[in-house]
Amino acid sequence: xxxxxxxxxxxxxxxxxxxxxxxxxxxxxxxxxxxxxxxxxxxxxxxxxxxxxxxxxxxxxxxxxxxxxxxxxxxxxxxxxxxxxxxxxxxxxxxxxxxxxxxxxxxxxxxxxxxxxxxxxxxxxxxxxxxxxxxxxxxxxx
Amino acid sequence: xxxxxxxxxxxxxxxxxxxxxxxxxxxxxxxxxxxxxxxxxxxxxxxxxxxxxxxxxxxxxxxxxxxxxxxxxxxxx
Numbered sequence: 001x002x003x004x005x006x007x008x009x010x011x012x013x014x015x016x017x018x019x020x021x022x023x024x025x026x027x028x029x030x031x032x033x034x035x036x037x038x039x040x041x042x043x044x045x046x047x048x049x050x051x052x053x054x055x056x057x058x059x060x061x062x063x064x065x066x067x068x069x070x071x072x073x074x075x076x077x078x079x080x081x082x083x084x085x086x087x088x089x090x091x092x093x094x095x096x097x098x099x100x101x102x103x104x105x106x107x108x109x110x111x112x113x114x115x116x117x118x119x120x121x122x123x124x125x126x127x128x129x130x131x132x133x134x135x136x137x138x139x140x141x142x
Numbered sequence: 143x144x145x146x147x148x149x150x151x152x153x154x155x156x157x158x159x160x161x162x163x164x165x166x167x168x169x170x171x172x173x174x175x176x177x178x179x180x181x182x183x184x185x186x187x188x189x190x191x192x193x194x195x196x197x198x199x200x201x202x203x204x205x206x207x208x209x210x211x212x213x214x215x216x217x218x219x
Contacts, residue, residue: 020217044218047159057184058215072219091186091193
């Protein structure tokens with residue numbers, strides 16, 4: 001029997017979801033993700049640095065045909081910003097899967113659960129597939 | 143040459159990624175991206191909190207006071 005992870009009808013060979021932060025450069029990011037064997041790669045959405053002459057883009061290194069790109073809302077502290085970020089990510093054309101995080105505390109990065117729930121309700125209504133960042137709370141998770 | 147030309151354009155102020163910027167009047171979203179040397183295929187543009195879809199970048203003219211956000215994917219999370 002083949003083992004796979006299924007999310008909203010899509011099957012993934014690897015259960016590992018890897019991040020893209022803290023690497024030295026995009027080339028290193030790419031190599032690490034290749035070696036990891038992961039199918040899903042999470043990325044952040046940020047303002048383009050207008051004055052930065054370095055025009056390399058993360059998606060030049062991660063082929064969206066090869067990996068499922070999972071945009072996250074890291075750095076969002078309220079439901080409105082998180083929803084806006086998800087809409088922007090969807091417009092970039094990488095699908096409807098999003099990792100929703102609404103940060104409640106700067107130091108611990110614990111989530112703001114009511115705000116996360118509020119954002120999730122809006123996003124689900126808009127057709128997003130929401131993977132929320134929450135505590136182990138089966139009641140909210142429903 | 144660029145300095146001389148500037149005399150003939152009316153400048154307007156917009157907010158670009160949170161910072162005030164003077165741009166020439168009559169510039170479209172596509173024109174602005176070109177000036178900034180940003181590849182349209184890799185970014186998403188939000189104008190006054192509404193997403194501007196890629197197909198209308200050329201037809202979307204900027205006006206005084208517009209607030210633009212140009213975002214892309216970066217490592218993180």
